[in-house]
Amino acid sequence: MAADGQDPHEESIKVCCRFRPQNQLEKEQSGRICVTINGDGTSVYVPSIDNSFVYDRVFGVDATQKEVYDYAAKPIINGVLRGFNGTVFAYGQTSSGKTHTMEGPDIEDEIQMGVIPRMVWSIFDGIDHAADYIEFLVKVSIVEIYNERIRDLLDPKKDNLKIHEDKARGVFIGEVTETYVGSEQEIFDMMKAGKYNRAVAETNLNEHSSRSHLIFMLTIEQKNLHDRSVKVGKLHLVDLAGSEKVAKTGASGERLDEAKNINRSLSALGNVINALTDRKSNHVPYRDSKLSRVLQESLGGNAKTSLIITCSPSYFNEQETVSTLRFGQRAKMIKNVVKVNHERSVEELKLLLQRRDQAVSELRGRVHLLEQLLQSNGIAVPEDKSSAVFLPAGAVPTPVDEVQSAELEEQLQELRGKLKTSAEQLCEANREKEELQSQLRVAEDEKHRLTMQAMDAQNDRESIEYERNEQVSELEKLRNEKTWLSQELEELTKSHQNLIQSTAATTPTNKGPMVCSRCRASSTEDKDPERPLKRKVSQLDKNLEQLTVMYHKLVAQNSGLKVEVAESDKKIERKDQRIQQLERNLREAKQKYEKLLTQCANLTAMIDVRGRKNCTCGATGSSSQAPFSACTAGSLESVRRCSFASACVCKARAQRWQASTQHSELSWTVWRGLLSL
Numbered sequence: 001m002a003a004d005g006q007d008p009h010e011e012s013i014k015v016c017c018r019f020r021p022q023n024q025l026e027k028e029q030s031g032r033i034c035v036t037i038n039g040d041g042t043s044v045y046v047p048s049i050d051n052s053f054v055y056d057r058v059f060g061v062d063a064t065q066k067e068v069y070d071y072a073a074k075p076i077i078n079g080v081l082r083g084f085n086g087t088v089f090a091y092g093q094t095s096s097g098k099t100h101t102m103e104g105p106d107i108e109d110e111i112q113m114g115v116i117p118r119m120v121w122s123i124f125d126g127i128d129h130a131a132d133y134i135e136f137l138v139k140v141s142i143v144e145i146y147n148e149r150i151r152d153l154l155d156p157k158k159d160n161l162k163i164h165e166d167k168a169r170g171v172f173i174g175e176v177t178e179t180y181v182g183s184e185q186e187i188f189d190m191m192k193a194g195k196y197n198r199a200v201a202e203t204n205l206n207e208h209s210s211r212s213h214l215i216f217m218l219t220i221e222q223k224n225l226h227d228r229s230v231k232v233g234k235l236h237l238v239d240l241a242g243s244e245k246v247a248k249t250g251a252s253g254e255r256l257d258e259a260k261n262i263n264r265s266l267s268a269l270g271n272v273i274n275a276l277t278d279r280k281s282n283h284v285p286y287r288d289s290k291l292s293r294v295l296q297e298s299l300g301g302n303a304k305t306s307l308i309i310t311c312s313p314s315y316f317n318e319q320e321t322v323s324t325l326r327f328g329q330r331a332k333m334i335k336n337v338v339k340v341n342h343e344r345s346v347e348e349l350k351l352l353l354q355r356r357d358q359a360v361s362e363l364r365g366r367v368h369l370l371e372q373l374l375q376s377n378g379i380a381v382p383e384d385k386s387s388a389v390f391l392p393a394g395a396v397p398t399p400v401d402e403v404q405s406a407e408l409e410e411q412l413q414e415l416r417g418k419l420k421t422s423a424e425q426l427c428e429a430n431r432e433k434e435e436l437q438s439q440l441r442v443a444e445d446e447k448h449r450l451t452m453q454a455m456d457a458q459n460d461r462e463s464i465e466y467e468r469n470e471q472v473s474e475l476e477k478l479r480n481e482k483t484w485l486s487q488e489l490e491e492l493t494k495s496h497q498n499l500i501q502s503t504a505a506t507t508p509t510n511k512g513p514m515v516c517s518r519c520r521a522s523s524t525e526d527k528d529p530e531r532p533l534k535r536k537v538s539q540l541d542k543n544l545e546q547l548t549v550m551y552h553k554l555v556a557q558n559s560g561l562k563v564e565v566a567e568s569d570k571k572i573e574r575k576d577q578r579i580q581q582l583e584r585n586l587r588e589a590k591q592k593y594e595k596l597l598t599q600c601a602n603l604t605a606m607i608d609v610r611g612r613k614n615c616t617c618g619a620t621g622s623s624s625q626a627p628f629s630a631c632t633a634g635s636l637e638s639v640r641r642c643s644f645a646s647a648c649v650c651k652a653r654a655q656r657w658q659a660s661t662q663h664s665e666l667s668w669t670v671w672r673g674l675l676s677l
């Protein structure tokens with residue numbers, strides 16, 4: 001390791017936990033506290049589950065913004081200024097204090113500013129104090145991930161940016177706006193512009209709650225003007241969307257979709273953390289969401305990472321707090337491998353070359369001196385050292401007569417022929433192996449596609465179920481209304497009959513059977529003395545008719561809803577069938593994979609048998625043994641005699657052995673992935 005710790009080395013993620021003071025709602029809900037912070041400030045005890053969670057540091061409700069920054073984020077910025085990548089991200093339920101911690105209530109208030117503005121100040125402070133021969137370039141990008149789309153907050157027209165990966169840059173967001181900045185104020189202005197463009201929605205828990213993940217990216221490039229070398233440190237500052245349960249937010253429609261996407265990306269992040277901390281897991285599902293992909297380097301990659309989990313101390317939010325504490329505990333087990341992003345410039349390489357040339361000419365001079373010394377002592381100096389045969393110490397070269405030489409030449413020709421055939425066979429075997437590997441890759445892609453389809457189907461199913469529940473509750477409401485209207489109708493009918501009876505009783509001329517009020521109204525319209533009463537009756541009749549029509553409409557609506565519910569049930573049934581179909585496909589893919597594995601094993605065995613046949617050094621050993629150990633177990637002398645040909649065969653065996661080992665490792669990786677499904 002280099003003296004300044006710049007060589008690649010392992011570092012655990014630093015995890016800090018911060019509790020905010022109780023808010024008004026929590027105080028009204030009893031104001032009870034569900035956690036206790038232990039005296040040393042590194043663990044939290046939750047009495048209801050009798051469990052303690054240990055972190056690098058736990059901040060209580062009175063912790064200041066500066067305390068949190070100094071412990072959780074300052075060491076990261078120091079690393080970035082030395083050319084390391086760095087990440088600080090906040091995770092927690094909605095309204096738990098993520099934005100308060102990352103940005104602060106006022107980014108320009110010295111006391112209240114959060115991690116991001118403090119980092120910006122530290123960067124420019126570091127630049128001001130750096131040596132004169134270091135030149136700095138600072139670039140800023142701000143994006144949000146909203147509903148699985150990456151939006152450029154410095155250019156909102158770019159609303160679906162793609163993620164790319166290459167060897168030089170690692171994982172990066174293509175075509176994102178990168179603006180060069182020269183002062184803190186320029187960055188603060190950009191933050192304000194970015195915030196303005198950020199998607200904001202309202203939920204019951206926090207009316208200004210942000211429903212997207214915010215990622216603030218800073219790239220600091222430093223050029224050493226002496227040796228022209230370049231170091232690039234990338235800083236990711238992430239304010240995640242809230243992690244609360246969908247049901248508790250009371251979200252519906254578009255808000256429900258947002259909440260589902262947030263939960264999906266956060267659970268994908270959780271899956272990445274689980275895979276990184278699970279020794280049995282060989283596959284880390286970074287590609288399952290945009291968020292986990294963007295944070296790939298920060299989790300298990302090349303970055304110094306600090307996670308701040310933010311929690312409510314209130315009993316009202318106990319469940320969410322426990323789930324956040326668990327997330328943090330798991331993340332604490334992740335280990336990243338960090339190294340300085342150092343690029344050698346042409347000038348630096350030239351300088352190195354010059355030094356190397358100087359060392360070579362010094363050595364040449366020394367050799368020349370030694371040769372002169374040998375000659376002066378009467379010892380012959382070999383003329384062409386490159387043609388000298390390598391022999392073990394003390395061995396004397398034996399003269400070879402012409403017949404032997406011809407025989408050897410013949411054997412050599414024969415061996416060369418064999419070697420050529422073996423090389424061709426090896427090529428063919430390699431080609432087959434590559435074909436099998438590409439089939440394996442196809443099977444893997446298919447598996448990934450099926451998994452995604454299954455996840456989508458599951459999501460659809462959830463949303464259909466949600467709609468169905470909504471319809472059922474609507475139906476219930478209509479039923480209640482219907483009962484209420486029926487009662488009203490009954491009462492009206494009764495009062496109508498009472499009125500008719502009382503009319504009949506008070507009209508002495510009306511001796512005939514009771515007839516419909518409307519008929520009577522029309523026949524005695526002009527001279528009836530009880531006209532107002534009749535008018536009232538006819539009015540009641542009209543009301544009754546309207547109510548009857550309304551009643552029928554409600555009955556029709558009710559049956560329409562029943563049909564919709566039945567259709568929803570059918571949809572769910574179809575989705576279930578689709579899921580079963582997908583599971584069957586997956587099983588078939590597994591069987592195919594098993595077959596491929598058997599073919600691979602046969603192929604590897606075949607290659608090994610061929611290799612053993614062709615080896616002339618008399619080496620033995622099974623395919624599971626390293627070829628070199630087989631050679632040394634045989635006669636070392638015979639290996640030497642094999643000369644060029646046998647050495648090549650042994651080398652070829654070594655390569656085949658290595659390839660087959662790698663291949664079985666790859667096979668096991670895929671096989672475990674399939675089993676984990």
Ligand SMILES: Nc1ncnc2c1ncn2[C@@H]1O[C@H](COP(=O)(O)OP(=O)(O)OP(=O)(O)O)[C@@H](O)[C@H]1O
Pocket residue numbers: 019020021061092093094095096097098099100101105206208209210240241242243310
């Ligand atoms: N440590 C703290 N001290 C004082 N007030 C705090 C603290 N943390 C959070 N708050 C207050 O709690 C409220 C919610 O905080 P904040 O907006 O930061 O939550 P959030 O987790 O970012 O929510 P969202 O997920 O919606 O973005 C704010 O009014 C904030 O000022």
